[in-house]
Amino acid sequence: MEGNFSCADCYVKACRSASAEKYPAFCPTKDLDPDTLREVLDKYGDEETEKITVTSACVESEFYCRLTRVEETIEFIERMGYHKIGVAACAGLLTEARTFTKILRAHNLDVYTVCCKCGAVDKTAVGIPEEKKLNGGGAHESMCNPILQAKLLEEKETEFNVVIGLCVGHDTLFLKHSAAPVTVLIVKDRVLGHNPVQALYMANTRFSRFKKELGPRA
Numbered sequence: 001m002e003g004n005f006s007c008a009d010c011y012v013k014a015c016r017s018a019s020a021e022k023y024p025a026f027c028p029t030k031d032l033d034p035d036t037l038r039e040v041l042d043k044y045g046d047e048e049t050e051k052i053t054v055t056s057a058c059v060e061s062e063f064y065c066r067l068t069r070v071e072e073t074i075e076f077i078e079r080m081g082y083h084k085i086g087v088a089a090c091a092g093l094l095t096e097a098r099t100f101t102k103i104l105r106a107h108n109l110d111v112y113t114v115c116c117k118c119g120a121v122d123k124t125a126v127g128i129p130e131e132k133k134l135n136g137g138g139a140h141e142s143m144c145n146p147i148l149q150a151k152l153l154e155e156k157e158t159e160f161n162v163v164i165g166l167c168v169g170h171d172t173l174f175l176k177h178s179a180a181p182v183t184v185l186i187v188k189d190r191v192l193g194h195n196p197v198q199a200l201y202m203a204n205t206r207f208s209r210f211k212k213e214l215g216p217r218a
Contacts, residue, residue, distance in 0.1 A: 084158045119145045
């Protein structure tokens, strides 16, 4: 049904140039309620939101396809005037977090990193069954504790937090509970070397894991 179509089904991307005559029938821009748009735009008037919006657009404009994600993050941090930076890191990516922390400190930033296993709370304490532990059960295995990570960074009064490799769902909880604005530097994907978009690049190849979902190749 047409009503189920959305931006993923669009191939013209006319919204990029406000070419209204090219909007598909299902385009959300086409029938956007003016009151809704005004309500949303009003939110950009908040002082912090406006600064983030303008700063990110300026970094994009000046360094598009020129800076790595790490460099863009540092550029954004410095332009925003942030000094106290929090890093919420996966225990399995502490080497990467350590390198990132060293780079930030070289830019005279105050950095505090919290590992996901901080607190050393056994997984069963929050209802995770013994048999679902990676160690098979019967021995202590610390849970990932993204809410504690967010709490400890809040206590350190960080102004901006960076996620490095938290698992799917754990990152959700950190984003939900973080008191400071957040960006994601690394998304965990142990199968693809933390490059999850590769699964989409390969989705229409003979090696795809999504043949059932996508159907036969064109």
